[in-house]
Amino acid sequence: MLLLHRAMVSGLQQACRLRSTPSRLCIRACSTNDSFQPQHPSLTFSGDNSGTRGWRVVGTLLGLGAMLAYHDHRCRAAQESPRIYTKEEVSSHTSPETGIWVTLGYEVFDVTEFVDLHPGGPSKLMLAAGGPLEPFWALYAVHNQSHVRELLAQYKIGELNPEEKVPSTLETSDPYVDDPIRHPALKVNSQRPFNAEPPPELLTENYITPNPIFFTRNHLPVPNLDPDTYRLHVVGGPGSKSLSLSLDDLYKFPKHEITVTLQCAGNRRSEMTQVKQVKGLEWRTGAISTARWAGARLCDVLAQAGHKLCETEAHVCFEGLDSDPTGTTYGASIPLARAMDPEAEVLLAYEMNGQPLPRDHGFPVRVVVPGVVGARHVKWLGRVSVEPEESYSHWQRRDYKGFSPSVDWDTVDFDSAPSIQELPVQSAITEPQDGETVESGEVTIKGYAWSGGGRAVIRVDVSLDGGLTWQAAELDGEEQCPRKAWAWRLWQLQAVVPAGQKELNIVCKAVDNSYNVQPDTVAPIWNLRGVLSNAWHRVHVHVAS
Amino acid sequence: MLLLHRAMVSGLQQACRLRSTPSRLCIRACSTNDSFQPQHPSLTFSGDNSGTRGWRVVGTLLGLGAMLAYHDHRCRAAQESPRIYTKEEVSSHTSPETGIWVTLGYEVFDVTEFVDLHPGGPSKLMLAAGGPLEPFWALYAVHNQSHVRELLAQYKIGELNPEEKVPSTLETSDPYVDDPIRHPALKVNSQRPFNAEPPPELLTENYITPNPIFFTRNHLPVPNLDPDTYRLHVVGGPGSKSLSLSLDDLYKFPKHEITVTLQCAGNRRSEMTQVKQVKGLEWRTGAISTARWAGARLCDVLAQAGHKLCETEAHVCFEGLDSDPTGTTYGASIPLARAMDPEAEVLLAYEMNGQPLPRDHGFPVRVVVPGVVGARHVKWLGRVSVEPEESYSHWQRRDYKGFSPSVDWDTVDFDSAPSIQELPVQSAITEPQDGETVESGEVTIKGYAWSGGGRAVIRVDVSLDGGLTWQAAELDGEEQCPRKAWAWRLWQLQAVVPAGQKELNIVCKAVDNSYNVQPDTVAPIWNLRGVLSNAWHRVHVHVAS
Secondary structure (H helix, E strand, C coil), rough: CCCCCCCHHHHHHHHHCCCCCCCCCCCCCCCCCCCCCCCCCHHHHCCCCCCCCCCCCCECCCCCCEEEEECCCCCCCCCCCCEEEEHHHCCEEEECCEEEEEEEECEEEEEEEEEEEEEECCHHHHHCCECCHHHHHHHHHHHCCCHHHHHCCEEEEEEECCCCCCCCCCCCCCCCCCCCCCCCCCCCCCCCCCEECCCCCCCCHHHHCCCCHHCCECCCCCCCCCCCCCCCEEECCCCCCCCCEEEHHHHCCEEEEEEEECCCCCCCCCHHHHHHCCCCCCCCCCCCCEEEEEEHHHHHHHHCCCCCCCCCCCCEEEEEEEEEECCCCCEEEEHHHHHHCHHHHEEEEECCCEEEHHHCCCCCCCCCCCEHHHHCCCCCCEEEEEEECCCCCCCHCCCCCCCCCCCCCCCCCHCCECCEEEEEEEEEEEECCCCCCEEECCCEEEEEECCCCCCCCEEEEEEECCCCCCCCEEEECCCCCCCCCCCCCEEEEEEECCCCCCCCEEEEEEEEEECCCCCCHHHCCCCCCCCCCCEEEEEEECCCC | CCCCHHHHHHHHHHHHHHCCCCCCCCCCCCCCCCCCCCCCCHHHHCCCCCCCCCCCCCCCCCCCCCCCCCCCCCCCCCCCCCEEECCCHHHCCEEEEEEEEEECCCCEECCCCHHHHHCCCCHHHHHCCCCCCCHHHCHHHCCCCHHHHHHCCCCCCEEEEECCCCCCCCCCCCCCCCCCCCCCCCEEEECCCCCEEHHHHHHCCCCCCHHHCCEEECCCCCCCCCCCCCCEEEEECCCCEEEECCCHHHHHHHEEEEEEEEEECCCCHHHHHHHCCCCCCCCCCCCEEEEEEEEEEHHHHHHHHCCCCCCCCCEEEEEEEEEEECCCCCEEEEHHHHHHCHHHHEEEEEEHHHHHHHHHHHHCCEEECEEEEEEHHHCCCEEEEECCCCCCCCCCCCCCCCCCCCCCCCCCCCCCCEEHHHHHHHEEEEECCCCCEEEECCEEEEEEECCCCCCCEEEEEECCCCCCCCCEEEEEECCCCCCCCCCCCEEEEEEECCCCCCEEEEEEEEECCCCCCCCCCCHCCCCCHHHHHCCCCCEEEEEEC
């Protein structure tokens, strides 16, 4: 039932902005490895299920003064011999036509009539339709209260077959068999390797993205590493020494914690595909997320190995411990100048939002390169070396580069373009979504904006008429140092819908503090890999008459 | 006659790219204070003027193998009693209809028939129409050779009145009376204060812009400062001491020399004016130029005064010695973090292209802030101080800021936007020019590209069809460190004109190494001050049938 009142969300977001407690309030039941196992005993429903009755609640929730009025509801929950359903049966009830069912523990609920009353909005509750509530309640801890459970009890229609177990659909010969279980809210673009993004309506709900719905971009199966035996190899060379660092060794470096937004180079690729086919996963607007990262600064580790900034161009190469069956590991590099600059704050991170890294995000150690494309934030980090050349990895040299729209797969010369490091200014609309119907009168428009290289977003312009006229949105989120603005700004605009308007072409564009702007259209920045898709974001909505 | 063969230009450009001799070959007769005084005695014409004759030259110039064919020409130069003209008479001969006249020393030439044969192109010779050749020959030293003078002699029609002096049009009460004399090629946007840009056909002729045609953006009259008594005051504060530095004192700091492009925030404002009126000078594409600057690093000077980088935000404020009659001086500031960063290479410059600064460019000392808007490169520098706030100067707080297109002079809140520091990615076409007619077959397109913050330009895309299809241009100029690419790239493209095409809509757009791009159109970046005009540059040309 995801009883998530907007006032509570707001309070939760405020709490999430506090540097000292960035995410603990948002994330519960989230194990170190971000697997979601329904926690049946503690969450099993214990409300009063006696009798069919009509009822009305008019009151205050959590003392916040929120007025909620629920219409009469026929409770079907308190059956002497509960009806038994299979998970498959539940999973087929995901629309008003079939009925909208959810489960909590072994109990099954028909919430069809409640969906439109859900204080957090119907779309959030619909994310759980046909499946368990636990992963969502874990994101929004406000649900775990007795009055919420009492409300839910009214909708009980039966129970799951207690003999049914979680089906194992993965074969043991599958290299992905050991991948962690993921949050069901994630929109999956590829299962193997796992690539998924949070839906827009969750993406900008919190300034700090909860770990379980942080976008995941894997190139290979997720390694299962033992933190006790884990070692990071820092390779020595002339004038430097080799290091083999355990996790405990890394903990001994000064702990550095910063809020950083990561974005995949392919974010918003689906819009490029609409111009002309590209090679790549169909990311929508969600291949971007923000976390508090903590770890050792790379410059401190390199300094301990005896590395110094040199006059000649050099690169720090990273290798992951994820590999394909032939032994090829993921790899990438960044310029030594960035790695050695304390102000660039490159981390060897072992914590994400106050917890050990989830497995999907690089447990036990990943690189975090603020302001730089996600592809260089190598996960499951195994090896660091300083080299005269960039990493020879496929992903450094034959991928993640931008080209002119005129270049195709017959003419592309990957050596002719620099590897993507800093990303350009970006923004997108997360609410309303394309094709939705909005109320006449006033519309709330929300989204995110971010720029690479630590450049702060200074303004987001929003248009309701496809770009003819503009209004500046209100920027939320942390004020950051103008040269080290590593994290996004969330934004919103309350706009009057012009009377008589039947549809709106909503557009957003951001400006960073170098006054770079987003290009108007996608076609002139189209490229064969579909990266760097940062044209104005456009959604077309209908206005309810 | 500006006998400037393309091969020579090319060689000259090569020479100009050499770090050790950036500009000496390009710049002659350029005094410290960049005033141009015709140097009559040394340049007075001494060719063979005997007889009317028809002639044809087919040969090699300077051993470069260039083939030049000149058609018959009736020489009118060798009159026993030369006809006498006034400067005013000469100045009225600037078109094929009136005849195209030029002077060299006291001699007057009618070059109407030669214009189309000028090896450097007709447009370059036309820059001198109605006036003296000396300023242009000073830019292009290849003219000062006997065979060029012999060629010119054929076109002599008379001499200037020797009693005529340079007219003094400035009154002594005029605060601008002491402004230096400028190069006549400059396109003047405002005489008082003096603001002028080089014409497009000269702008990208050299990688290093010759001092006399470097764009000039003055806010006040040019002060006439005595280098012997000049002092730079570095103001002390808590933990630092005051310094009073003579030029000799500045020379004692390590001399640091770098190539830096300066761009005015208002460059290409004229394109914004076409969308809607703005307040500001009508700069076309020429409010940008490149020089080799040498001086003391600001970080070294601040360190000597005892300044250190502090954790809290701070700013280095600069005051010029230029002032209006009320005593208000020009001022601006940059963040202390940039000023103290040796890698940011902020200079207190006393040399421009190997010469003392010209008066119009800040003699004897100006600030050079690589990658940052021209307005912060304070000229005639008198005072430097470290402050907790930005400069309170009008030009820091009430000018040189960007706003949404929806903001007008009734609604503008200057405090709501950050002062422009780094500029966005920029490019423009300098050849061909808007409205020109180009030959069918093949067209040469030339221009410049630059980005702020030391971000290197990695690609320039050019379109002949208004942006539907694109070709990547060839980048010329110095390869630079990717994080310290302070100077522009010149570019060109030889493109096939599609058969039967009657007109071309030529467009260019640049990409920098953060993969920021230029926006497609001007209207969505329009702002009330007309700054930051960096949309795709477009020229419309006709194709000769």
